[in-house]
Amino acid sequence: MKGTEARLARIRGRAVPRNHNARTIAALASNPGCARRAILDAAGVDKQRIAAFTGFPAPFGQSRFALARGNAFEAQLKAEGAAQLLALLREQLNLPIPKAHYDDLTEVGGNTSPELRHARTKSLLLGIARNTGDNGTMFDHPLLRLEVGGRYAYLEPDLIAFRVEGKFSVVEVKSFPVIDGQADGEKVAAAAIQSAVYVLALRDLLGDPGAVHHETILVCPENFSSRPVAAKLDVRKQLAVLCRQLSRLARIDDLLGLLPPGLTFDLDPDDAGVPRREPADLAGAIRTVGARYAPECLNTCEMCFFCRDEARDDTARLGKSTREELGGIEHIAAVLGFARGTGAPDPALAEAAVTLRAAARLRADVLGEAV
Amino acid sequence: MSEGVEILERRLDRLRVAVREAVIAGERDRASALRRELRQAEQEWEQALAQAAESLPRAGEPGVSGSQAGGPRAAVGGGDSPLLPLREQVYEALALLAVPAAPRLIATVHEAFFATTFPGSKLTSLKRDEERSFRTAPYARPYYICAALTADLLAPARGLLAVSTWPMECRVIGSLSPRVDFLTAAINVAAAVERLTQPVPAARRLLWRFAASIPGAAEDANRIDPRRVIHAAEAEREVHEPGDREARGAGARRAREQLDEVQQLFGAPLRTAATQAGRTQGRRA
Numbered sequence: 001m002k003g004t005e006a007r008l009a010r011i012r013g014r015a016v017p018r019n020h021n022a023r024t025i026a027a028l029a030s031n032p033g034c035a036r037r038a039i040l041d042a043a044g045v046d047k048q049r050i051a052a053f054t055g056f057p058a059p060f061g062q063s064r065f066a067l068a069r070g071n072a073f074e075a076q077l078k079a080e081g082a083a084q085l086l087a088l089l090r091e092q093l094n095l096p097i098p099k100a101h102y103d104d105l106t107e108v109g110g111n112t113s114p115e116l117r118h119a120r121t122k123s124l125l126l127g128i129a130r131n132t133g134d135n136g137t138m139f140d141h142p143l144l145r146l147e148v149g150g151r152y153a154y155l156e157p158d159l160i161a162f163r164v165e166g167k168f169s170v171v172e173v174k175s176f177p178v179i180d181g182q183a184d185g186e187k188v189a190a191a192a193i194q195s196a197v198y199v200l201a202l203r204d205l206l207g208d209p210g211a212v213h214h215e216t217i218l219v220c221p222e223n224f225s226s227r228p229v230a231a232k233l234d235v236r237k238q239l240a241v242l243c244r245q246l247s248r249l250a251r252i253d254d255l256l257g258l259l260p261p262g263l264t265f266d267l268d269p270d271d272a273g274v275p276r277r278e279p280a281d282l283a284g285a286i287r288t289v290g291a292r293y294a295p296e297c298l299n300t301c302e303m304c305f306f307c308r309d310e311a312r313d314d315t316a317r318l319g320k321s322t323r324e325e326l327g328g329i330e331h332i333a334a335v336l337g338f339a340r341g342t343g344a345p346d347p348a349l350a351e352a353a354v355t356l357r358a359a360a361r362l363r364a365d366v367l368g369e370a371v
Numbered sequence: 372m373s374e375g376v377e378i379l380e381r382r383l384d385r386l387r388v389a390v391r392e393a394v395i396a397g398e399r400d401r402a403s404a405l406r407r408e409l410r411q412a413e414q415e416w417e418q419a420l421a422q423a424a425e426s427l428p429r430a431g432e433p434g435v436s437g438s439q440a441g442g443p444r445a446a447v448g449g450g451d452s453p454l455l456p457l458r459e460q461v462y463e464a465l466a467l468l469a470v471p472a473a474p475r476l477i478a479t480v481h482e483a484f485f486a487t488t489f490p491g492s493k494l495t496s497l498k499r500d501e502e503r504s505f506r507t508a509p510y511a512r513p514y515y516i517c518a519a520l521t522a523d524l525l526a527p528a529r530g531l532l533a534v535s536t537w538p539m540e541c542r543v544i545g546s547l548s549p550r551v552d553f554l555t556a557a558i559n560v561a562a563a564v565e566r567l568t569q570p571v572p573a574a575r576r577l578l579w580r581f582a583a584s585i586p587g588a589a590e591d592a593n594r595i596d597p598r599r600v601i602h603a604a605e606a607e608r609e610v611h612e613p614g615d616r617e618a619r620g621a622g623a624r625r626a627r628e629q630l631d632e633v634q635q636l637f638g639a640p641l642r643t644a645a646t647q648a649g650r651t652q653g654r655r656a
Contacts, residue, residue, distance in 0.1 A: 080476060080556070081549020083584040090586065097586070098610050100550040109526030109639070136546060 004150070007256050008043040013266020017044030020153030022194040025146065027300035029193070029245035035255050036291040037301060042151055042252045045265050047302035053267060053275060054283040056305035070175035073221060074158060077173060077228055082138050085159065085171070085219065088230045089138070092217060093163045101137040114154045117143040122205055128162060129206050136162050144201035150251045157198040163213070168206070170198045170216040178220045178229050186299075188233070191218055196238035200246075214239065260288060295319045327352025376423060379416045386412055457489060458497060461516050462534060469559050470552035471519035471533040471542060483573040484563055498532060502637045505535075509632060517636040519544050522622030525630060527638030535636050539626055545618030547611050554608040557581035557588075561597040561604070 024041050031037065040047050051058055077085045081102040089095050106112070108120045121142040128136040139160040145152050159171040172195045176187045195216035203209045215232045222229040263285055267275035286306065293307040293316055301307075311317040313331050329335050329352060337343030338353040339360035363369075386409040393402035455463075464480040465472060472480075474491035482488035501515045515535040518527035522545040533542045544552075557578075564571075564578050575595065581604075582588035582595050588603035589595040626635055 075475075079473065080553045080584075083550075083553050083581075086550070087584040087586075097607060100611060101546040102549040103546050104529055107529055109521070109524040110529075 004253055004256065008252070010264055011039065011043040012045050013264050014269065015046055015049070015267070018046055019044060020148055020155075022155055022157075022197040023190075025148055025153060025155075025197050025246075026190065026193040026242075028148070028249070029197075029242050030296060030300060031292060031294060032245040032248050034292040034297075035258075036286070036289045036303065036307070038249065038252065039255055039259070039289050040265075040303070042148075043265075050265055050267070050282060050286070051302050051306050053277075054279050054286065054306060056303075056309060058302045058305050066175065070173075073175045073226060073228075074173045076226060077219065078140060078159075082140065082159070084228055086138065088219060088228055089161055089171070089217070092230045092232065093161065093169065095137065095161075095163065099137040099162075101135065102140065103136060103138065104140045105143065106141045114143055118145055118154065125160070125168070125202075125205065129166075129168075129208070129211055138162075144198065144205055146197065146201040146204060148246065148249065150253060155198060155201050157195075157202075160202065161217070166211070167213045168202060168211060169213045170195050170202065171219060172198070172216060173219045176220060177223060178231070179223050183220060188218070192216075192233050192235050193238045193242065195233060196235040196242050199235060199239060200242055263288060293317060327355065376416065376419045379412060379419060383409065383412050383416060457493060458501065458516050460485065460487065460489065461494065461497065461532065462514060465516070465532065465534050467559060467563055468556045469537075469541075470555045471528070471531040471544065472552075472556065473530045474532065476556075477532065479573075479577055480560070483571065483577045494532065498527075498637070502633070505636060506633060515636060517542070518638045520622070520626055520638050522546075522548070522618050525622070525626050525634075525639045539623035539635065540616075540619045543619045543622035543626060545615060545622060547615040548619060551608055551611050551615045553581070554585065554604040554611075557585060557604040558601050558608075561600040565597040 020041055028034075028037055028041060040050075048058065081100075086095075086100060086102075090097075103124060105117060105121050105124070108116045121139070121144065124136065125139065125142065139162075141156055141158065142160050144155045144157065146155055147153075157170050158173040161169045161171050163169055172191055174187070174191050176184055195218070199212050199214065199216060202212045206212065214236045215234050217230050218233050219228050219230045221227065265282065265285060266277070267282070268277040269275050283306075286303075287310065291303070291307045291310065293304075293311040293314065295317070297304040297307060308317060313333055315323045315326050315329060315332055315335060317332075318326075326335050327349065329338070329349060334343055335356060338349070338356045341357055341360075343353070386405060390402055390405045390409055393405055460481055461477055463485055464477040467480060467484060468476070474494035477494065478488050478491045497516055498518060501517060504512065505515050505517075513536075516532055517535045519531040519533045519542045520526065521528050522543050525543075528544045531544065560574075560578055560581055564574050567574060576592075578595055578597065578600060579589065579592045582600045583592075585600065585603050585607060587606075588600045630639060
């Protein structure tokens with residue numbers, strides 16, 4: 001493991017490492033075959049920075065305003081021992097009145113080191129899970145851990161609630177509004193997969209899958225006010241997807257074995273922090289790690305524009321369904337060649353070539369122009 | 372009065388031009404002399420402005436009297452410069468709540484009942500200043516704004532301020548204490564609202580904030596009955612109180628036994644946090 005750590009540190013270079021969080025794990029799980037993302041995340045490389053440096057800045061990440069709004073909303077919910085949140089949980093989970101405990105796990109006696117916080121979270125939650133006494137209801141910012149690609153990532157859910165029937169529920173606070181009972185589907189989906197990451201980590205910590213409820217609670221502002229509203233999210237499907245993807249995630253060691261030994265994404269900063277490395281050189285280094293671009297990457301990955309440019313001639317760039325419609329042919333040039341009837345098809349692709357040729361003819365008949 | 376201010380303003384303009392010319396010409400001595408003069412003129416301008424503001428008739432805007440809220444007085448001064456130092460304003464708000472509270476709540480309470488407010492962020496350094504003052508001259512002041520202590524580690528509880536004269540049981544925070552303190556604060560705020568002779572919107576808003584999170588306290592922000600809030604909060608507090616009293620009592624006993632004077636007020640030092648956490652875990656396991 002020590003060798004792996006050293007190797008990853010070398011790949012990262014002198015930059016400050018960025019840690020995995022629920023968002024990055026969710027993104028990684030949505031594209032488990034992408035070695036580039038796996039390596040960059042495991043090494044804690046600032047993807048935004050290197051993408052911008054190679055000339056493909058991605059308008060990615062949360063806006064400052066969204067972050068500020070999210071923090072203010074969460075602070076409001078958690079003020080005075082999470083009074084507002086407790087009222088909501090009483091409504092949603094039918095918490096009995098005596099269950100009103102609140103434990104702040106944001107720091108341990110003023111110390112915020114992740115190891116200490118994780119140890120405290122673990123001792124507190126395990127203690128409560130094992131004896132049936134009434135000694136915990138809400139746990140603010142517990143610190144969980146999940147193994148991703150052979151390494152541990154620390155995760156911090158907004159709140160964990162301990163409910164009546166002896167089960168824990170993950171509570172996720174989000175600042176996107178629920179308007180007229182409807183929220184942005186994409187954002188809810190992202191919240192669901194993030195919550196699933198927390199559920200998985202919590203089950204891992206407790207060592208008992210039955211102790212954590214598969215229904216998580218999403219708390220959002222209602223309409224255009226800052227009044228909170230809660231909804232239950234069933235994350236069983238996300239959990240299944242996540243478990244499968246995480247188990248399929250190639251182990252980092254195996255991936256590292258395929259890379260040239262001297263590989264680094266260091267920007268070679270001078271004393272003032274100005275990068276001295278040639279962008280083309282860095283881009284070359286990035287290309288040595290294989291990527292698997294799909295249009296969905298545009299929503300989840302900072303490297304998306306770099307990879308999309310690289311996948312210029314790749315049918316994957318058009319999305320999975322289009323690629324399948326095109327008969328699984330890898331390159332766009334080959335597809336066009338077959339349609340024009342110029343390419344000499346591989347016997348395995350002969351059928352696809354005939355279909356493409358027919359499609360091109362139909363198109364020409366209807367639109368009066370050739371492909 | 373305003374004429375004097377205007378004359379001063381013209382003088383300030385002239386002085387600024389003179390400073391700029393001196394600086395550009397590289398005449399350092401002259402520039403610093405002019406700067407001194409400029410600063411003095413600015414001070415005179417501030418004073419003249421304050422006098423002008425005071426001589427204005429103050430119509431409408433009565434400011435809530437402190438006697439109505441049970442506090443000793445009201446800050447009805449010119450808004451920008453409150454009559455009391457920050458620590459005393461914090462004390463007023465905390466005395467009304469009678470429980471450890473977060474800076475934001477303290478500021479809101481002060482605004483609602485004492486008519487002046489301050490940004491909650493101003494309070495971040497207050498505790499540190501109080502600790503320094505206590506260390507140099509212990510008990511020189513009648514009270515100190517201090518920390519609430521977590522019942523398990525006896526470390527300062529994150530983001531809570533308390534008053535040093537309160538009993539230790541009141542300043543120790545167990546896992547039920549945030550709820551019990553919330554209910555106690557609700558009762559005290561409701562009682563203070565009841566004592567008001569005229570309705571103060573900010574105070575009603577504050578009361579609603581409490582009432583909305585207490586079962587059976589109020590249905591509607593426009594029709595809150597302080598008595599009903601008190602009744603509902605007391606009913607819920609009765610449920611939590613025995614457990615909370617036990618945890619707080621045990622924590623307070625340990626604090627008195629284990630901590631020195633400074634630590635009893637401001638919490639055990641952070642560097643021992645790791646070892647203490649280890650000890651607590653050992654005890655739990």
